[in-house]
Amino acid sequence: MKLLLTLVLLITTGVMPADLAGTWSGSFKPEGGEHDIPQLITLKPEGKTLSGSAGPNAGEQYPLENGSINGNKVRFQVTTGEWKFTYNLTGEGDELTGDLKLESPTESRVARVRLTRKKN
Amino acid sequence: MRRVILNLHLAIGLAAGLIIVVLGATGAILAFEPELDRLSHRHISYIKPGGRALSLVEIGNAISLKYPGESIIAYLPSSAPDLSTQVILSRGIVSVNPYTGQVLGLRTRGQSFLGVVRALHVRLATGEIGRAIVKWSTFATLLSVISGLYLWWPVKRMRIGGRLWSARFWYDLHSSVGFFSLLPVVVLVATGTVIGFEDEAKWFIDRVPAARAINKGESIAAPALKSERNQISPDQAVALACAQLPGAVTSRVQMPQFGGSYVVGLDDRQSRFTGEQNFISLDPSSGRIISIRLASSLSSGQRFMALNDAIHTGNIWGMPTKIVALVTSLLVPLQAVSGLLIWLRRKGFVYAR
Numbered sequence: 001m002k003l004l005l006t007l008v009l010l011i012t013t014g015v016m017p018a019d020l021a022g023t024w025s026g027s028f029k030p031e032g033g034e035h036d037i038p039q040l041i042t043l044k045p046e047g048k049t050l051s052g053s054a055g056p057n058a059g060e061q062y063p064l065e066n067g068s069i070n071g072n073k074v075r076f077q078v079t080t081g082e083w084k085f086t087y088n089l090t091g092e093g094d095e096l097t098g099d100l101k102l103e104s105p106t107e108s109r110v111a112r113v114r115l116t117r118k119k120n
Numbered sequence: 121m122r123r124v125i126l127n128l129h130l131a132i133g134l135a136a137g138l139i140i141v142v143l144g145a146t147g148a149i150l151a152f153e154p155e156l157d158r159l160s161h162r163h164i165s166y167i168k169p170g171g172r173a174l175s176l177v178e179i180g181n182a183i184s185l186k187y188p189g190e191s192i193i194a195y196l197p198s199s200a201p202d203l204s205t206q207v208i209l210s211r212g213i214v215s216v217n218p219y220t221g222q223v224l225g226l227r228t229r230g231q232s233f234l235g236v237v238r239a240l241h242v243r244l245a246t247g248e249i250g251r252a253i254v255k256w257s258t259f260a261t262l263l264s265v266i267s268g269l270y271l272w273w274p275v276k277r278m279r280i281g282g283r284l285w286s287a288r289f290w291y292d293l294h295s296s297v298g299f300f301s302l303l304p305v306v307v308l309v310a311t312g313t314v315i316g317f318e319d320e321a322k323w324f325i326d327r328v329p330a331a332r333a334i335n336k337g338e339s340i341a342a343p344a345l346k347s348e349r350n351q352i353s354p355d356q357a358v359a360l361a362c363a364q365l366p367g368a369v370t371s372r373v374q375m376p377q378f379g380g381s382y383v384v385g386l387d388d389r390q391s392r393f394t395g396e397q398n399f400i401s402l403d404p405s406s407g408r409i410i411s412i413r414l415a416s417s418l419s420s421g422q423r424f425m426a427l428n429d430a431i432h433t434g435n436i437w438g439m440p441t442k443i444v445a446l447v448t449s450l451l452v453p454l455q456a457v458s459g460l461l462i463w464l465r466r467k468g469f470v471y472a473r
Contacts, residue, residue, distance in 0.1 A: 032243035032251045034319065055379070062378050065210055079210045081194050081374065084229050103229035105213055106157065107238065 020074060020091050021045050026115035028100050039115060045069050054078045054085075089113060125267045130463060132264040137456040139244070139257040143312075144452035146241035149234070151434050151445040157234055158203070164215035164225035169201035171219045176354040176373060182221035183207050183214060195354060195373040199387075255316030261452070262309045268298050268455075287465045294458040297451055304448040305455075311432035314425075321428075322421035351404040357382040360407050361400040365414065371396060376404035391415050393426040393436070 020043050027036040040061070041054040050067025055078075067076035072091045077084060082104045089098035094117040102109045133140075149156065158165040174182075176195050183192060187209060196206035197218070204215040204224055212228040236245060244250035277295035282288025298305075314321050352360075354373045361384035362368060372385030386398040394415035401410040418426070430436040434445025 031247040032239075034251070060379050077210075079193055079208075080378065081208055081372075082213065082229075084210070103231075104235075105227050105229055106232045106235035108229075108231040108235065109239075 020050075020069065020072075020096070023118040024096050024115035025118045026096075026113065028111040028113040030102060030109045030111045032109075033111070039113065040118075041115060043067075043074065050074055050076055052076075054087075055080075087113065089115070122271070125270050129264055129267040129271060130459075132260045132267075133456060133459045133463070136257040136260045136264075137460055139253060140261055140456040141453040142240060142244065143254065143258065143261075144449045144456070146237045147308075147312075147449035147452075148446050149237050150241055151442050151449060153234055153238070157232075160233075161215075161225075161227060164227065165204055166202055167204050167217045167219070167224070169219065173198075173218050174221055176358065178221060179205060179207065179216050179218065180354070182216060182223060183209070186223045187211070187214070191377055192375055193378045194375060197370050197373070199369075199371065255313075258309060258312040258316050262306070262313050265298075265302070265305055265309060269302060272299055287462070290458050290461045290465065294455060294462055297458070298455060301448060301451045301455075304444055305452060307431060308445065308448050308452070311428050314428045315432060318425060322425060325421040325424050326419055351376065352382075352402075352407045354382070356407060357402050357404075358384055360402055360409070361386060364400055364409065364412060365398055368398060381410055388415060393430045394418055394423060397422075397426070 022043065024041045024043065025039060027038050029036045038056045039054065040057055042052040042061075043050060043064075044052040048069055050064060050069050052064045052067070053061040054064060054076075055061040062078045062080050065077040065079065067074070074089050074091065074096070075087065077086050079085075084103050086101040086103070087098065088100075089096045096113075096115040096117075098113055100111040100113045102111060176197075179195065180192055183190070190209050190211065193208040193210065196208065198205045205218040207214045207216055209226075212226045214226050215224040216222065217224060239245040242251065242254065244253060272295055275295060277292055278299055280289060280292040280296055282292060354375065358370050358373060361382075362370065365386050365388060367390070368386035368388040370384060371387040372383070374383035374385075376382050382402040382404050384400045384402065385396070386400065387396050388398055397413075397415040397418060399413045401412075402408065403410055427436075431441075432445075434442035
């Protein structure tokens with residue numbers, strides 16, 4: 001009974017690690033930007049850490065750096081060149097949403113990100 | 121009619137005057153953005169040229185000694201003999217002396233003064249509302265310049281009379297500067313308006329029948345990466361890419377671990393507006409060319425926007441046109457301020473001497 005209650009509590013409070021493994025697609029638009037930028041992200045959770053790759057499409061992928069998972073929250077970085085992207089996302093069902101910070105040697109911008117799980 | 125035009129000229133000045141001042145002042149700074157950026161990091165930007173330039177592999181080895189275990193994302197070879205080579209790492213951008221391999225310093229990412237200036241110029245350092253205000257203010261400025269010419273025409277004032285700071289002085293200054301700076305101001309503001317309405321401009325130009333893109337580029341799956349030992353070197357990638365565009369200068373080498381393939385950026389300096397927009401992707405295992413995106417295959421819309429940008433920034437003919445862009449950018453706020461002073465004096469808010 002105690003075990004069942006604990007499980008129910010864990011699930012309802014969202015402490016259980018969400019199943020974030022897989023490929024996610026969507027887009028982001030930097031604050032004040034004109035265009036939506038496509039995103040294709042593959043997440044490979046391993047315990048509390050996260051690896052995988054991200055980029056605008058399957059042909060252009062960059063490795064995830066400093067990836068971590070805390071419950072249904074994920075944080076990771078991607079460096080494509082001058083720009084570094086820092087993602088702070090929350091998973092709910094087949095959706096990953098959150099904020100993205102974009103930094104270059106001269107600029108810092110923010111964006112909202114919305115990704116959905118890509119079905120195989 | 122004249123009354124209507126005068127009211128339009130006045131209304132634009134009052135409504136968008138402050139924005140025009142901000143755009144002009146920030147535009148003047150941005151005309152020399154790369155130079156100012158290098159100047160503010162001069163200890164890592166400038167070097168004394170001499171001797172044989174090192175290969176990218178040798179530069180990479182120098183980076184590995186300084187930052188062991190750190191992957192190189194891209195090389196940005198020096199664009200002039202007295203400028204350092206940049207090497208992009210996850211932690212920041214490292215400047216290296218391409219003749220000695222000396223690591224000059226690391227630049228981290230984040231907001232800088234020039235970044236704030238750029239954000240102000242493009243979107244008033246805010247989001248979409250700021251961008252929309254800039255876009256429509258620029259268009260309104262264009263109307264203001266045209267209406268100003270209409271108002272100037274019967275008077276044809278071309279010299280400054282009256283005592284310094286008198287009502288006559290401000291009127292003459294506004295009229296004379298407005299006339300003599302008309303052409304560069306129209307060019308600057310019109311090109312700025314096109315940048316603001318970029319999507320609409322591209323849509324329009326790409327619909328001109330003979331202006332369609334020849335090759336819009338292709339998206340292909342990147343080859344599976346093998347270990348680095350089985351890869352061609354970045355220098356070999358550069359040699360293979362340069363053979364596709366003889367005479368071009370390497371501006372960037374993206375490493376295959378970051379993106380999936382070698383991407384070599386080539387600067388064709390014979391092509392003034394779109395010269396930097398040549399990219400050749402290579403399979404890191406075989407050196408096979410995967411895709412070629414040359415400036416010559418850009419659509420007319422893209423070419424037009426590149427030309428428009430080069431005119432607006434003053435890059436079109438180098439230093440002389442950058443100076444024109446700087447001076448013109450400073451004259452725009454002067455016109456907004458002198459116009460406001462004329463109106464304030466007429467309304468009696470400021471006493472005329």
